Amino acid sequence: MTDPSQGAGDALRREAARWFARMRGPGAERWRAEFDVWFAVPEHRAAYNRASEVFGLGKLLRDEGGFVELPRRAFARNVVAGTAAAGLLGAGGWLALAGRGRQDGIVATRRGEIRAVVLADGSTATLDTETRLALQIGAERRVTLVHGRARFVVAPDPRRFVVTAGTSTVVAHGTVFDVTREAGGTAVALLEGRVEVADAGTVLPLAPGEGIRREASGGLVRERAASRDAEWPAGIAVFETARLAEVIGTANRYGPETLVLSGPGLADLKVSGRFRVNDPRLLAPRLARMFGLRVEAEHGVIRLARA
Known part of the structure; x- marks a missing residue:
């Protein structure tokens, strides 16, 4: 028996892919007003961000050392193909990759490089320019953001997924979120799902669209996550x-x-x-x-x- 919610989800993914293609095209500005109304709906925003993430991930080129690397210029050019990939992952592709064992090491990008990396557990980390991650995936899935910005799409797995950046620690629950660490402080922005951010003895849960920023002065500021950053992986x-x-x-x-x-x-x-x-x-x-x-x-x- 077909699950009606599955069909609705597929339709939304296709709709999000169409909007993503339109807003990347030469006629984007004529669609702006209609897009802003559509994007304001939380479910639409989540689907659009997922389409953006799939576009940044592109085709999985090769599996080396437990993860897949995609050079900056190897991003997928076909959003429809990306949507098909999203359907595969949503239908259990993440689970097929999960639980693949340990992974330790450093992943980094050079100036001007944006790269998506599939971790040993099936999660995805997209690294912005001049970003450095330290990976420790074993009994617990732990990532340290040494500097830069990264987007994480967390695969289902019984092990905790923890990202540390400076004094901030993010515990994720099957979610999509950005973490930034730079001279001006650290920041966490939640796009989809649920996270808790621990900092200086305070634990704060975030809802989609919310963010937390630790400023260089030491202050902790709760804020709305900027939608302007939704497409930075592209x-x-x-x-x-x-x-x-x-x-x-x-x-x-x-x-x-x-x-x-x-x-x-x-x-x-x-x-x-x-x-x-x-x-x-x-x-x-x-x-x-x-x-x-x-x-x-x-x-x-x-x-x-x-x-």
């Missing part, structure tokens, strides 16, 4: 009335070219939109068109100046 960021300098600073985390603003007042121009920030050769001309600037590229520097 190298995409969303800005709302942000300073142009902030957009440039985000892009310069990826390199290899460096974006530079040349001229008074450019840094404070306000920017709203969805941008691929990990490819400066695509980003620079788009920003130039928005503000009537000219682009000058020389010796690894891309300069935006007034025309």
